Amino acid sequence: MSEVLQTNYSDELPKRILEEIEKVAKEKRLKKNEAEKLTEEVKRRYFVSKFEPGDAIGIIAAQSISEPATQMTMRTYHFAGTAGIKVTYGLPRLIEIFDAKKDPETPMMTIYLKKQFNNAEQAKKMAEEIVEKDVSNLVSNVSLNLNENAIELNVFDKRRMSAIIKVVKEVFTDLKVREKDHTIAFITKDVQDIKELQKLKEKILGIHVSGIKDIMNAVVRREADDWIINTIGSNLEKILTIDEIDGGRTITNDIHETMQVLGVEAARNLVIGEALKTMQEQGLDVDIRHVMLVGDIMTFKGAVMSIGRYGVAGGKTSILARAAFEETIKHLVRASIRNEVDEFKGIFENVMIGQVIPSGTGMFDLIAKFDE
Amino acid sequence: MTEIFLDGRYIGGTKEPEKLVKDLRDKRRTGLLSNQLNVAFHKHMDEIKILTDSGRVRRPLIIIENGKPKITKEHIEKLHKGEITWEDLLKTGIVEYMDAEEEENAYVALRESELTNEHTHLELDPSTILGLSASFIPYPEFNRGDRVNYGAKMVGQSIGIFATNYLLRADTKSNVMVYTQKPLVQTHTHTIINYDNHPNGANVVVAIGCYEGYNMEDGIVINANSIQRGLLWSYMYRTYEAEQKRYMGGQEDVIGIPQAGIRGYGGEDTYKHLPEDGIINPEHRVESDEVLIGRISPLRFLGTMDQFITGVENIRETSVRLRHGDDGTVDRIFLSETIDGTKLIKVVIRDLKIPEIGDKLASRHGQKGVIALIVPQEDMPFTEDGVIPDIIFNPHGIPSRMTMGQLLELLAGKVSSLSGKYIVAPAFNPVPEKELRDKLKSHGFMNDGKETMYDGRTGKKFTAQIFIGNCFYQKLDHLVSNKIHARSRGPVTLLTKQPTEGRSKEGGLRLGEMEKDCLIAHGASLVLKERFDSDKTLVSICSECGLVAIFDKIKNRKYCTVCGETKIIDIEMSYAFKLMLDELKAMMIYPKVVMKEV
CATH class of the missing domain: 2.40.270.10 (DNA-directed RNA polymerase, subunit 2, domain 6)
Structure with missing residues (x-):
């Protein structure tokens, strides 16, 4: 039977739908003509729900996303008294995604572990390891010893002392070191001024000791069978080099970072996923296909573009449409200098001059030409 | 040393701030100091603020001493009988006015039953927490x-x-x-x-x-x-004003019935209800756009050359008319003068508004x-x-x-x-x-x-x-009769030839950006075109240079003034777009219209 379906309908229905029909037919033990009938009905509905040529899917997607988003304005900002980590969500996050902001306000990662490491112990260990620590994180007290021209550090954990000394020595090779109990003293000779000593102190405190850069915090969470590490701060490139990590599922919420590390397809999926997630968190049910269209539009040129002046809207072919949107003078002057031609193929410019728009019923013309 | 500020200016210091503040308040309560003075001691800032200036919001409170209000039953009885007044309570230190600054030092009880020894004041009534409108x-x-x-x-x-x-007013x-x-x-x-x-x-x-x-x-x-x-x-009153202005060169407005032939003359019927002085009579029923005060004004600029030669006065009708969409009855008329000494006429129109x-x-x-x-x-x-x-x-x-x-x-x-x-x-x-x-x-x-x-x-x-x-x-002051509005055809603006805006100008109802998007989403392209052709015009374009050509009526032919080309094509476009092309030309940008046969 499957052969029959494959041969008869493979041109008309997607493979996945055919497979699903097959599965159902098997489960329900349908006869051949019944399966045929089912497929016919599916085919009918499939074509009914398909967009017709000339449908303004862009506008429909925009309306389908922005109408519920208007309700979001009223709902966000109003979580009084919620303690915990500040996360951008709701409308500000949605704007961040569609504007393709270079640095998201709250970069975060969701890290999955490989099967053999997928347990609480490993996850906790990993979480501790990846958090970025510089000298200041490991030190309880810092003081300046002006007599000796020394900077004295009180270290929390004695075991870390050697590590600290090692990294500091790497950066400032000519510092003298003296260890005593929990204290490390870095003695310098070239600095005379308190101000400069102070500067040196800041520099030393800022030296990276362990962990992965930019990962500021990591929390372990259990979800179904997985032990997941959620981090504040993101560094996909470095995280992916760790052996224990399941690179296939680990994600960041930084679109540009994803774009750089994993490429444009991954960035597209992230845009779709994040936008959809943000809206679903707010209880807004938007069909994924609208969001997919936005994701496609933002990435189809091979790089992530924002929806706006410098991205999608600024890339319109029509001069008039661009001029009407933002930076009117810039576009008009540029067009006149370069002797550009507006083809009047878009919607906006045709509305402007009062012509029938090339969309919907206005998309089609009689091709045949008759002699008079 | 505690710093002392009088109306925001530093005036000195004291070592006993609490005593000073107490003394000042006691003196105010006994009437030695003005009751408009307020003192506040800010402990955390270590400063005393004495305020006497205007613009402070103050409210009366009953003074409490040792947990007991200073006002007694006798006071209230006497107040009822009219033997004493509010002023007396104020002078004798039974009530006082509190401003925002002094409030910081006060501990005010809302009700008498809540009073403790620490309280310094008592609210006259708990409902004083509300403002005027809310307390209704x-x-x-x-x-x-x-x-x-x-x-x-x-x-x-x-x-x-x-x-x-309200009968004497002209709001x-x-x-x-x-x-x-x-x-x-x-x-x-x-x-x-x-x-x-x-x-x-x-x-x-x-x-x-x-x-x-x-x-x-x-x-x-x-x-x-x-x-x-x-x-x-209810009645709605609306006042219309006309001023007999004087202009440079000794010219001035004339209030009266405009003569036929003047620019803007509305026809005989327009003025027939006006008495000789040009000001409508009281109790006259008037309708939308009717003339209330007839007036003619000299124009700011001189007229054309032949007007100047023939000596035709360059004047224009500037009568005051009833607002478009309004009607009513002339209620009363005020004749007065402005500060400049010119004649000022105010006509008040009354319109009965029955709930509808x-x-x-x-x-x-x-x-x-x-x-x-x-x-x-x-x-x-x-x-x-x-x-x-x-x-x-x-x-x-x-x-x-x-x-x-x-x-x-x-x-x-x-x-x-x-x-x-x-x-x-x-x-x-x-x-x-x-x-x-x-x-x-x-x-x-x-x-x-x-x-x-x-x-x-x-x-x-x-x-x-x-x-x-x-x-x-x-x-509520949102009556339909003042808001109802619809239009099929009507006036357009001079510049863009698009419909005017607003009820008073009989304007159109705008089909906005988002509404436009809906028509696009439905694929209703031809509906969209029809909705947006309110300013459509035929523009003659030169097929050679793509600029607007002209029509010579005498020779009955169209030609391009730029290149002399005579192959001119009429195309339909929105007037606003033609205007934009003109504006681009004014900015030295050459917008060439390229046409294609369809």
């Missing part, structure tokens, strides 16, 4: 807070008698209600501010129920006969609605006693808004109308619900305010009993 609302503490807010806002929009001298626009009433359920504020002189609504009988769905979504079903009896009628479908009414509990149906009295439901409600209020307006104060007002209003006495229900200290219920029962009614009612159309008894009572309703 009875039983406010039974409403959700935002409803009191909305209610207070709408009190401000209500039509009443805004000033007792640009004002509304005055005809048959105002004093609310049956009121607050102390009504007495304090002399409410009888400027009331703002009427008491109506409200039944809570439905009427064929006409009071869905805050619709109001109102009794036609109540309206005919004068319920919530679309007018906005509101109770005092943030429960606003729009009249949706006017029902003849015989079709309204009635009670066993024959009481017919004025308004039917939809019960769906209650649960989500939780305006229990409205229900209590209905109950209290009913008690009031039965007993013939006003019910006083200010914030935090009202007549309790139980008392209302008992009184209602003693008048032979059900204590929950419900009554058996009958359908006015069929005479059948309703299965449910209906809550009915008296409530104070206000008519």
Whole structure:
């Protein structure tokens, strides 16, 4: 039977739908003509729900996303008294995604572990390891010893002392070191001024000791069978080099970072996923296909573009449409200098001059030409 | 050393700040210092602020000493008898005015029962926490807070008698209600501010129920006969002004009937109702765009050369006309002079506004609605006693808004109308619900305010009993007759040839950006084109250079003035676009129109 379906309908229905029909037919033990009938009905509905040529899917997607988003304005900002980590969500996050902001306000990662490491112990260990620590994180007290021209550090954990000394020595090779109990003293000779000593102190405190850069915090969470590490701060490139990590599922919420590390397809999926997630968190049910269209539009040129002046809207072919949107003078002057031609193929410019728009019923013309 | 500031200026220091402040206050209370002086000691800043300047908001409080108010029963009795006045209380240090700064040092009790030894002041009444408009609302503490807010806002929009001298005034626009009433359920504020002189609504009988769905979504079903009896009628007054201005060169406006032939002359009929002096007579019925004051003005610029030679005066008709869409009766006319000594004429037009479908009414509990149906009295439901409600209020307006104060007002209003006495229900200290219920029962009614009612159309008894009572309703200054507007064809603006904007200019209703997007989303391209062709024009374009060509009427041919080309093509475009092309040309940008045969 499957052969029959494959041969008869493979041109008309997607493979996945055919497979699903097959599965159902098997489960329900349908006869051949019944399966045929089912497929016919599916085919009918499939074509009914398909967009017709000339449908303004862009506008429909925009309306389908922005109408519920208007309700979001009223709902966000109003979580009084919620303690915990500040996360951008709701409308500000949605704007961040569609504007393709270079640095998201709250970069975060969701890290999955490989099967053999997928347990609480490993996850906790990993979480501790990846958090970025510089000298200041490991030190309880810092003081300046002006007599000796020394900077004295009180270290929390004695075991870390050697590590600290090692990294500091790497950066400032000519510092003298003296260890005593929990204290490390870095003695310098070239600095005379308190101000400069102070500067040196800041520099030393800022030296990276362990962990992965930019990962500021990591929390372990259990979800179904997985032990997941959620981090504040993101560094996909470095995280992916760790052996224990399941690179296939680990994600960041930084679109540009994803774009750089994993490429444009991954960035597209992230845009779709994040936008959809943000809206679903707010209880807004938007069909994924609208969001997919936005994701496609933002990435189809091979790089992530924002929806706006410098991205999608600024890339319109029509001069008039661009001029009407933002930076009117810039576009008009540029067009006149370069002797550009507006083809009047878009919607906006045709509305402007009062012509029938090339969309919907206005998309089609009689091709045949008759002699008079 | 504590620093001392007088009205924000540093004047010195003291080592005993607390003593200084106490002394100053004592002196103020005994009348040695002005009672408009306020002192505050800010301990954390270590500074004393003495304030005597204007613009501070202050409120009176009763002074407390050793946990006891300084005002006694004797004081109150004497006040009632008129033996002493408020001023005396102020002078003898029984009450004082507190400003925002001194408030920092005060510990104010809201009620007498809450007083402790630490308190320094006592509020005159707990309801003083509310502002003026909010304190008009009875039983406010039974409403959700935002409803009191909305209610207070709408009190401000209500039509009443805004000033007792309204007949002598010439406000640009004002509304005055005809048959105002004093609310049956009121607050102390009504007495304090002399409410009888400027009331703002009427008491109506409200039944809570439905009427064929006409009071869905805050619709109001109102009794036609109540309206005919004068319920919530009001007058709208609008003042029109004309000035006889003087211009440079000794010219001046002439007020009178314009002569035929003057620029802008409206025709004989336009001025036939004007008396000789050009100012309309009182009690004359006027309609939209009719001339109220005839006037001609000299133009700012000299006319054309031949006008100058022939000596035709360059003047223009500038009569004052009634606003488009308005009508009414001339109520009164003021003749006066401006500061510059020119003649000033003010014509006040009065227009009767009888409640009609679309007018906005509101109770005092943030429960606003729009009249949706006017029902003849015989079709309204009635009670066993024959009481017919004025308004039917939809019960769906209650649960989500939780305006229990409205229900209590209905109950209290009913008690009031039965007993013939006003019910006083200010914030935090009202007549309790139980008392209302008992009184209602003693008048032979059900204590929950419900009554058996009958359908006015069929005479059948309703299965449910209906809550009915008296409530104070206000008519808000959002009357349909001032807002109703529609247009099919009409005036266009000179510059863009697009329809004008706004009701007063008989403007079109804009199909906006988002509405446009909807038409696109539906694929209705041709509808979209039709909607946007209000300014479409045929423009002759030169096929060679793509610029606008001209039509020579004498030679009856079109040609291009730029390249001389005679192959000219007419194309249809929106005038606004043609205007944009012209503007681009003015900016030295050459917008060449390239045409293609379709």
